[in-house]
Amino acid sequence: MQTLTQAQSNAINNSTYTHNYAFVAGDTDSNNAQFEADTGLSNGEDIGGITVYFNSKNELIAFFDYELDGGTVFAQAVA
Numbered sequence: 001m002q003t004l005t006q007a008q009s010n011a012i013n014n015s016t017y018t019h020n021y022a023f024v025a026g027d028t029d030s031n032n033a034q035f036e037a038d039t040g041l042s043n044g045e046d047i048g049g050i051t052v053y054f055n056s057k058n059e060l061i062a063f064f065d066y067e068l069d070g071g072t073v074f075a076q077a078v079a
Helices: 006-013 028-039
Strands: 050-054 060-065 070-078
Touching (some): 006 050, 006 060, 028 060
Antiparallel strands (some): 050 060, 060 070
């Protein structure tokens, strides 16, 4: 399991969702799948409450909070 850096954790905790599915009827799995379909991301890592997505340099590029059904794709990767 990937460990988040303090900068990555701060970025997640201070972000505004770029994708919000809280208003969408359905279960958490389908909203997570919709986030991946909308963003083109895959192979996220579930770290408990959220799924995180990293690029090939292990920089955080996005996350999906499957408890709140929202996620963020960062404009710039977070190291």
